[in-house]
Amino acid sequence: MTTVGARDAVVDGSLGAPPRYVLGLDVGGTKLAAGLVDEAGVVRSFVLEATRAEEGPDRGLERLFELGRRAVAEAGAGWEEVGAVGIGCGGPLDSARGVLLAPPHLPGWTDVAVVELAEHALGLPVALENDATAAAAGEHRYGAGAGSSHMVYLTISTGVGGGIVVDGRLYRGSTGNGGELGHVTVDCRGRVCRGCGRKGCLEAYVSGTSLAVAAAAGDPVATEVWEATVDALVCGLTSIVNLFEPQLVVLGGGVVGGTGEQLLGPVRERVRAEAMGSAGEAKIVVSAFGQHVGVVGAAAIARERAASAGAVAHG
Ligand SMILES: [Zn+2]
Secondary structure, three states, X not given: OOOOOHHHHOOOOOOOOOOOEEEEEEEOOOEEEEEEEEOOOOEEEEEEEEOOXXXXXXXXXXXXXXXXXXXXXXXXXXXXXXXXXXXXXXXXXXXXXXXXXXXXXXXXXXXXXXXHHHHHHHOOOEEEEEHHHHHHHHHHHHOOOOOOOOEEEEEEOOOEEEEEEEOOEEEOOOOOOOOOHHHOEOOOOOOEOOOOOOEOEHXXXXXXXXXXXXXXXXXXXXXXXXXXXXXXXXXXXHHHHHHHOOOEEEEEOHHHHHHOHHHHHXXXXXXXXXXXXXXXXXEEEEOOOHHHHXXXXXXXXXXXXXXXXXXXXXX
């Protein structure tokens, strides 16, 4: 995509000028994504490729940084217009030190100093954040949650991730690994959760795969899986809105967008009926960014981090 007029507003290097763009990078278990994101959260370029996690972190990160360079080139932007880089990845990770600890979706990527490697490769300040927390930041800054002060983001893909905004700020927990909403228990004697090993987590019942059976409506097995999935999602979401009393809940993940009202209709109605008092008033909506949410979220984190570090003004 060509960015019309990009050259007219090149940051002149004056102190405090917000960068025109930040680069968002997203490291998923199956896909790497990169996008150049402007000050309004608009994605000016978006490129994807397979993660191939089994090739190991050195090769994987080399390809991630190359994808980032491609995203800048495809937007028709110059590197002098890019102020920072944000990287979103599944946890556990240490966002303060910029290190991936042992993400289960990236076997063998243990204690990887992603931020240091990225800063060396790309020559810009880099921020690392849990991908679902980053997505929550993106929705809150630019998307479905703009203007809200209390918001919950839940992403449903291979696993279930969450991000929480309380009083207008991201809630990260004491070391940045809080907000694991996929591991809210919906049946304490239920299925074993592959993500954490406990029983009955929301993630053990609700996944992109279980939602995708909606496509096979009419098949009795598919119908049963669909109903069990909706039950678990309603149970988990009701606990979540009772805990946080958010103004809205944003649901992300490709399949959520694909199932639309077939999923949201019954979920909204039942959460409203089952939640306690005003907690049931939470609006339940779909992500504003679809498959771009990872790079928009990473970009939002990069801007937030850069602003709080005093390196740049608020974008
Ligand atoms: Zn779990």
